[in-house]
Amino acid sequence: MSPTSALAATLATYHSRRQQRIARVPIWQSQLIAVLEGCKIIHTRSGELVCRAGEWLLLPAGQELELVNQPDADSGNYLALALTQDRQWLQRFHALYGHLLLDAAPGHPVFTPSASSRQALQQLVNTLERADGPIDQALAEHGWQGLMLALLQQGQGRSLLLLPTEDARQQLQALFAFDPAHDWTPAKVAQHLSMSEATLRRRLAAASCTFSGLLTEARLAHGLGLVMTGRQSLLDVALASGYQSPSRFAAAFRRRFGLTPSALRATRELPEDLFSTGDAPVIPG
Structure with missing residues (x-):
């Protein structure tokens, strides 16, 4: 895995040089995907989503989808980061900031992040890259909370913050x-x-x-x-x-x-x- 794998696949890097088409991918935990190069196309029961370089994609848990990762025509690269929501982090976020979700807008699954959201994700990536111990893990969770708050501030991210059921x-x-x-x-x-x-x-x-x-x-x-x-x-x-x-x-x-x-x-x-x-x-x- 890439250097950003310090906390049990909380953040993964996906790279390809040729088109990837993968069917029936299960989404068990909600994910935030940031496309850095190329394009990601998602086929769901409700239609098609296209996320281009510089855009972010929200994938709520509890669905199965087909995805296509398309490399950039010029660079020949597809590159994306995928952030998986940790259950304990979600629970603690709700304890602290659950009241902020009451009137939060659902947002759109594909969007252009604000400068604050980009900065928060970059800080989280940097923290995860060097995380090595309980203090670093606490800093990573703090950075993740900052990212979630930045998303909520721009009217996005509500679907990422839904608590999973316990069936x-x-x-x-x-x-x-x-x-x-x-x-x-x-x-x-x-x-x-x-x-x-x-x-x-x-x-x-x-x-x-x-x-x-x-x-x-x-x-x-x-x-x-x-x-x-x-x-x-x-x-x-x-x-x-x-x-x-x-x-x-x-x-x-x-x-x-x-x-x-x-x-x-x-x-x-x-x-x-x-x-x-x-x-x-x-x-x-």
């Missing part, structure tokens, strides 16, 4: 995402959640999902993130995603996303060091 689906998604390679079984999960297997099955049925379906989705989503942002071998990606065989991982990956991990990895054509100066990426004005 069975959300509980299992969080559990599987924490350790997708673990040998999860309904019995182990039920014990972890302090309920019987029968209760777990009833709650999953009420949420219109299955144990195996959620586990597979979590493992493939984890693998997708590693393929798009990391440098590990595909064998290591498969193992980290709970697959003992790279071929089985590749087959499941293709069924889900419409292309193989190796085909997606090939679109990146990564240089030895994406940020050769050693600095965090610069948010364009």
Whole structure:
């Protein structure tokens, strides 16, 4: 992953040199995406969203979409930052500033950030790039709060700040995402959640999902993130995603996303060091 990965994938960098088209991408946690080069196109049930370089995109949780990452015609690069909202950060933000959300405008999913929002994101990127310890993590959360307040000030960001529900689906998604390679079984999960297997099955049925379906989705989503942002071998990606065989991982990956991990990895054509100066990426004005 890029240098901005200091806090458990809170902020990830996505880079490609060829077009990427990925189907059925699950969005479990709300995301803020800043496109630095190229263009991102999102296909949802309600239509198409186009986010160009210099624009930001808000993706609320609880949806599945198709995305296209299109490199810039001149530079040949697609480059974007994706900020995932941390559940504990959201809870503490609501405790401090929840009253500010009562009259907040919903905003538009694609927008041009204000100077204050750009500055706040740049500060957060710089903090995450060097974060190493509890004080740095506290500074990162403080910077994130500043970014959220800057977004609210310009009439954006409300969809990022919705607290996630606590149904069975959300509980299992969080559990599987924490350790997708673990040998999860309904019995182990039920014990972890302090309920019987029968209760777990009833709650999953009420949420219109299955144990195996959620586990597979979590493992493939984890693998997708590693393929798009990391440098590990595909064998290591498969193992980290709970697959003992790279071929089985590749087959499941293709069924889900419409292309193989190796085909997606090939679109990146990564240089030895994406940020050769050693600095965090610069948010364009």
